[in-house]
Amino acid sequence: MKTCYAKFNPHEFLECHVADAVNVLKSIKENFTWLPDEVFELAFYSLILHDIGKCSGFQDSPRKWGYRHEVLSVPFVQFLSMDERKRKLIALAILTHHKALGEIDPYLPRIPDTPPFMDFEDRIRELKNFREYIERHFLPKVEALEEYFFGKRLGRLKLPENWLKRLTTFNFQELIDWYGENLEKERMLMTFLKGLVNACDHLASAGETSILLLPSIKDKLFAFLPPEHLRPVQREAWNTHGNLLLRAPTGYGKTEAALLWTDKNSIRSKKKIASRIFYVLPYKASINAMHRRLLSIFHDPSLIGVLHSSYSFYLYSSALEYKRLSSLYRKIYTPLKVTTPFQIMKAFFGVGFYEMLRTELTGSLLIFDEIHAYEPNVFGIILAILGQLDILKAKALVMTATLPDFLEELIKETIKPQEIKVPAEEADKFTRHRIKIINGSMGKIGGIIDKLPKPVLVACNTVDRAIETYTRLKNLGLRVLLIHSRFTHGDREEKERLVIEHINEFDAVVATQVVEVSLDVSFGTIVTEPAPLDALIQRFGRVNRRGFGKPADVYVLTKGSKGDKKVYKHYSVVQRTVRILKSLDGEILWESKIPELVSDAYRGVAKDLRKEIEKYREIAEEVFESVKPMQIGESEERFYEMFEGFEAVPSMYQGKVQELLDKGLGIEVYRYLVPVPLWLFMSEREQFHHLSSTGPGRHIIVAELEYSPELGLLREHVRGGEIL
Numbered sequence: 150m151k152t153c154y155a156k157f158n159p160h161e162f163l164e165c166h167v168a169d170a171v172n173v174l175k176s177i178k179e180n181f182t183w184l185p186d187e188v189f190e191l192a193f194y195s196l197i198l199h200d201i202g203k204c205s206g207f208q209d210s211p212r213k214w215g216y217r218h219e220v221l222s223v224p225f226v227q228f229l230s231m232d233e234r235k236r237k238l239i240a241l242a243i244l245t246h247h248k249a250l251g252e253i254d255p256y257l258p259r260i261p262d263t264p265p266f267m268d269f270e271d272r273i274r275e276l277k278n279f280r281e282y283i284e285r286h287f288l289p290k291v292e293a294l295e296e297y298f299f300g301k302r303l304g305r306l307k308l309p310e311n312w313l314k315r316l317t318t319f320n321f322q323e324l325i326d327w328y329g330e331n332l333e334k335e336r337m338l339m340t341f342l343k344g345l346v347n348a349c350d351h352l353a354s355a356g357e358t359s360i361l362l363l364p365s366i367k368d369k370l371f372a373f374l375p376p377e378h379l380r381p382v383q384r385e386a387w388n389t390h391g392n393l394l395l396r397a398p399t400g401y402g403k404t405e406a407a408l409l410w411t412d413k414n415s416i417r418s419k420k421k422i423a424s425r426i427f428y429v430l431p432y433k434a435s436i437n438a439m440h441r442r443l444l445s446i447f448h449d450p451s452l453i454g455v456l457h458s459s460y461s462f463y464l465y466s467s468a469l470e471y472k473r474l475s476s477l478y479r480k481i482y483t484p485l486k487v488t489t490p491f492q493i494m495k496a497f498f499g500v501g502f503y504e505m506l507r508t509e510l511t512g513s514l515l516i517f518d519e520i521h522a523y524e525p526n527v528f529g530i531i532l533a534i535l536g537q538l539d540i541l542k543a544k545a546l547v548m549t550a551t552l553p554d555f556l557e558e559l560i561k562e563t564i565k566p567q568e569i570k571v572p573a574e575e576a577d578k579f580t581r582h583r584i585k586i587i588n589g590s591m592g593k594i595g596g597i598i599d600k601l602p603k604p605v606l607v608a609c610n611t612v613d614r615a616i617e618t619y620t621r622l623k624n625l626g627l628r629v630l631l632i633h634s635r636f637t638h639g640d641r642e643e644k645e646r647l648v649i650e651h652i653n654e655f656d657a658v659v660a661t662q663v664v665e666v667s668l669d670v671s672f673g674t675i676v677t678e679p680a681p682l683d684a685l686i687q688r689f690g691r692v693n694r695r696g697f698g699k700p701a702d703v704y705v706l707t708k709g710s711k712g713d714k715k716v717y718k719h720y721s722v723v724q725r726t727v728r729i730l731k732s733l734d735g736e737i738l739w740e741s742k743i744p745e746l747v748s749d750a751y752r753g754v755a756k757d758l759r760k761e762i763e764k765y766r767e768i769a770e771e772v773f774e775s776v777k778p779m780q781i782g783e784s785e786e787r788f789y790e791m792f793e794g795f796e797a798v799p800s801m802y803q804g805k806v807q808e809l810l811d812k813g814l815g816i817e818v819y820r821y822l823v824p825v826p827l828w829l830f831m832s833e834r835e836q837f838h839h840l841s842s843t844g845p846g847r848h849i850i851v852a853e854l855e856y857s858p859e860l861g862l863l864r865e866h867v868r869g870g871e872i873l
Contacts, residue, residue: 150281153204156354157211163200164290169353170196171294174345176359177481180423182416183512183542184341191235191338192345193298195242197291197306198225199350204279205272216272217256219244224273224319228312230305237327241339242346245779250328252781257321273316284308332777339778344508348481351505355476361451362421363484366412369446374405385569386410386546392538392566394557395548398579398740399690401571403548404442407516410546414514425513426485429493431522433457438669439518440487441467447485450474454483456492459638462819466642471816481509490523490531497534497769498788499776515545520560521552521683525758528556529765533773535563536766551683554748555755559762573741581693583700586734587676590708591618594676595625598657601704602673605657608664608688610678611712616860619659628654633661635862637799639820662716664691671695674702678709681717682726682750686743700737705730715828719754726750795830796822798849799856803840810845818849823862825852836866 155166174196178189202221207214226240244253258269276283292302309315332339352360367387379387383402386395387409395410397403407428415424428443430436440455440463447453450469456478457463464471477483493515496506515538523531535545547560560566587593591607591614598605607622609615612633619631632644648658652670662684671694677685685705693701707727714720729746751758798806802821809817830837836853840846855865 151279153208153279153282155200155203163203164287166200166353167197168294169358170349171298172358173349173352175298177345180362180418181512188338188341188345191238191342194229195239195346196349198222199243199246199346201225204283205275217253219247219253220256221272224316227315227319228306228308237324238342240324241328241779242342245343246346246350249781250779259322270317273313277313336778340504341508343779344504347502347505351480352482357482360482361484362418362423363452364421366408366422370405370408373446382406382569382571383409387413389567390414392544392564393546393569394560394566395546395569396552396744397550397571398576399550400579407546407548411514414544416512422484425509427493427513428487428516429490430487430518433459436487436489437463443485443487452484454478454486456486456488459819462816465816481505490527493534494530497773500788504778510543511541513543515543517545517547519549520547521549521556525761526765529762530769532559532563532766533769538564551686551743551747553751553755555751555759559759576741577739580737580740581700582689582703582738584730584733584736584738585702585704586731587704587706590706591678594618595621604652604655604672606664606672606675606691607657607659608675608677609659609661610680610709610716612661613712614710615659615661622657627656629657629659630655631659631860632663633861634663634824637821637823640858664688674704676704678706679723679727681722682729683747685726721753722750725753795825795827797825797837797852798822799862800851800853801856803851806840806849807846815845833864
């Protein structure tokens with residue numbers, strides 16, 4: 150008897166892979182009680198049949214076979230004893246478990262005597278070689294799996310004597326037509342079905358047979374923070390059911406409040422937390438820091454996931470099991486994930502295996518931290534996602550320290566949350582800064598820096614201004630370090646390590662906006678270019694972080710540079726911020742006054758910004774409506790056009806990168822990539838090219854621009870090793 154393998158290297162029999170996938174499905178069924186019962190029945194039979202088409206020429210050479218096993222698997226649904234609607238749904242789930250409908254379409258036989266159909270008949274005949282295995286070995290196991298999953302043998306899969314011949318009569322065109330006619334009615338069920346089939350297939354292939362649940366959050370948290378030490382707002386969050394808007398000062402303990410809220414709102418299974426939790430933050434640096442913090446509470450990296458554009462390298466550089474974990478974090482496996490909003494958006498823009506993420510988001514708890522930090526387009530899309538909470542049967546906690554009134558109103562209108570705010574007298578206990586105004590621009594800093602407490606954080610709005618300021622201070626003989634966004638990831642990582650571990654060895658650190666989120670250190674003071682007040686509050690947070698003793702002085706310049714208007718589209722907010730802070734010159738910045746001051750800074754543009762945000766929300770809602778399960782549409786292209794980052798290798802490192810690729814060390818290439826702003830790429834387009842035309846280097850872009858580990862990527866062109 151010829152045997153049939155579902156997986157190779159290592160080999161795994163078809164029935165073993167199917168059993169593993171059913172194990173995963175049973176684990177999800179027992180815990181995701183909010184999903185409809187019917188979808189689990191459909192997913193079970195989809196998994197039973199999804200790989201049976203591999204009992205063909207696929208066994209001899211999977212890569213060279215040149216056909217799709219899904220197409221051979223689908224016709225087996227006609228032998229399931231159930232109604233036609235269920236058979237159609239199962240057939241669609243099997244057909245699309247690797248490729249979307251549009252991608253699999255060229256392989257579908259429709260008209261007899263045409264080449265696709267004739268090829269299909271030839272492939273069906275290949276199944277004859279495995280007839281004994283299918284009938285005598287695989288089929289008996291199906292009834293055993295039915296008993297395991299449903300509690301009784303249903304015998305729904307019976308093959309007639311002429312089953313091989315009947316496979317060739319399956320009408321694929323009828324299936325596609327049925328999909329179009331029933332899409333609207335079955336949209337949600339199709340989404341869940343494909344999501345479950347993909348999740349179970351992928352996890353079984355990864356060697357997993359169940360999903361993980363989170364242990365009691367409060368028990369874990371109270372090991373560090375006894376209940377009697379909870380602050381009033383933390384206790385209030387712990388007792389809040391439903392959507393919540395939380396405003397509290399930086400350093401108050403919002404993270405603990407959020408975790409206690411999830412503990413209260415979670416659906417439990419066997420005393421563990423079944424609800425999936427997504428902790429959403431705007432920046433990779435803050436995501437990585439939160440991941441480390443949550444790992445210190447829960448300890449197991451399988452329980453706490455992390456997702457952003459470079460999360461694999463973060464896991465690799467953190468000495469975690471990056472290959473396994475980076476795969477599992479994208480599946481319905483890890484119960485708590487720290488992520489960017491862009492990863493969540495994929496579920497609504499129809500990107501990748503979006504049905505799997507959409508299924509996982511159903512019944513979930515979403516925490517949006519630092520909600521104030523997003524541009525209008527992203528904020529609008531987040532509002533559109535929050536508008537889906539009822540459909541998803543999900544709940545959200547939105548929290549921030551600095552939120553203008555008009556943004557708060559938009560959130561309230563969308564999710565109608567309960568509200569928790571720290572009382573003024575409580576907030577003022579976290580007051581840490583006194584405002585000092587310096588009339589003029591960054592050119593004045595050389596004359597005053599010696600008089601300031603060290604180390605000084607010098608915050609610039611643009612990379613060019615940061616480089617210029619760094620060079621000036623270095624020429625004065627100061628010990629100074631430069632950090633901005635146009636360093637390679639490896640150099641940026643090293644510079645941040647130096648700041649964290651050797652902060653007191655520097656007189657000053659010159660940085661751009663990256664300092665607002667990435668450095669968990671406390672400086673003696675700050676001198677900053679003017680920026681929107683909420684951004685300045687974040688920068689001030691790098692000074693007197695622990696809040697000990699009297700408030701520390703923070704210095705704000707009244708003038709920036711010409712490039713600031715490109716950074717801050719609504720520059721009037723910056724101008725109004727300067728006027729507000731001038732009126733506070735020499736005064737303590739009371740924490741209770743910050744929300745009012747931030748709202749005042751945005752007062753002149755609040756109406757325009759609200760319209761802009763609502764425009765993007767409407768666009769997003771239209772895109773969400775256009776997404777069709779089991780298909781790839783225009784929305785995926787639009788998503789990457791809007792958000793995909795652009796990174797390049799400085800030409801001085803292209804030889805090193807090619808060497809790493811040749812050695813199979815592609816993960817190390819990330820150290821040599823530098824983020825490139827779109828304006829720089831557009832203005833210097835001719836200086837960019839692909840590393841190679843074939844192989845792994847075809848996706849890597851080289852920048853023929855000067856780079857130095859000290860200053861970063863510059864605009865000078867490089868040709869033949871010389872700067873032009």
